[in-house]
Amino acid sequence: MKRTRTGVKICGITEEAGLDACIEYGADWIGFVFFERSPRYVSASRAAVLGKRVTNNIKKVGLFVNPDDTTLKQVLDQVELDILQVYTTPDRALQIQNQFGRPVWVSIPVAGKGDLPSQCPVQRILIEPKPPVDALHPGGNAQQLNWNLLQGWKPTYPWMLAGGLNPENVGQAVAITGVPAVDVSSGVESAPGIKNPRAIARFIHNARAPVIV
Ligand SMILES: O=C(O)c1ccccc1NCC(=O)[C@H](O)[C@H](O)COP(=O)(O)O
Numbered sequence: 001m002k003r004t005r006t007g008v009k010i011c012g013i014t015e016e017a018g019l020d021a022c023i024e025y026g027a028d029w030i031g032f033v034f035f036e037r038s039p040r041y042v043s044a045s046r047a048a049v050l051g052k053r054v055t056n057n058i059k060k061v062g063l064f065v066n067p068d069d070t071t072l073k074q075v076l077d078q079v080e081l082d083i084l085q086v087y088t089t090p091d092r093a094l095q096i097q098n099q100f101g102r103p104v105w106v107s108i109p110v111a112g113k114g115d116l117p118s119q120c121p122v123q124r125i126l127i128e129p130k131p132p133v134d135a136l137h138p139g140g141n142a143q144q145l146n147w148n149l150l151q152g153w154k155p156t157y158p159w160m161l162a163g164g165l166n167p168e169n170v171g172q173a174v175a176i177t178g179v180p181a182v183d184v185s186s187g188v189e190s191a192p193g194i195k196n197p198r199a200i201a202r203f204i205h206n207a208r209a210p211v212i213v
Pocket residue numbers: 011012033035038039040063065087128137138139140141142143162163164165183184185186187
């Protein structure tokens with residue numbers, strides 16, 4: 001069966017070179033991290049500058065951890081974001097989607113099959129590995145999910161796979177899970193917060209190239 005083109009999000013954009021690689025090699029989404037403890041943090045004013053450089057109809061995703069309304073409003077007043085990606089409860093994610101009038105993606109931490117959601121409260125669900133209890137942040141930890149947990153799981157809503165993906169393993173991850181879209185941060189960096197344009201090119205190519213498993 002012919003697969004549709006895999007959607008690709010490159011998260012944690014902080015500088016022009018990484019952003020330009022996303023545009024050149026055909027990313028669908030880029031992510032700005034508005035979480036101050038992250039090495040990929042960007043201020044709203046910096047994201048606004050980078051955002052103006054975006055072309056090719058690439059969508060800009062703003063990433064927030066347990067955001068309150070004031071924080072969301074302050075950022076949205078300065079940056080044109082197409083999508084809000086949130087690390088919070090499904091109920092709060094839905095409230096944000098209703099209140100701020102933009103599609104919301106909610107991250108669902110998964111440790112076992114029982115964590116896989118049967119419904120999607122918002123526009124899309126991000127399936128990510130449950131972080132260790134001592135993790136400094138809930139995502140962007142280069143931690144890989146056991147993809148075999150997702151075999152046979154066929155959600156009828158939009159979803160995305162994240163966590164520990166890189167140019168070498170993304171083709172296999174797509175082939176095993178059948179996921180329609182993938183998200184990467186650490187796996188295409190030369191240092192935390194600094195994207196590697198060659199790795200971005202390889203990641204996007206390999207996410208869309210057929211792999212037999
Ligand atoms: O990237 C961060 O520093 C970060 C901080 C707080 C919450 C989420 C964060 N990142 C999320 C992502 O970049 C991706 O959605 C995903 O977790 C992939 O990360 P990685 O394993 O580094 O590819």
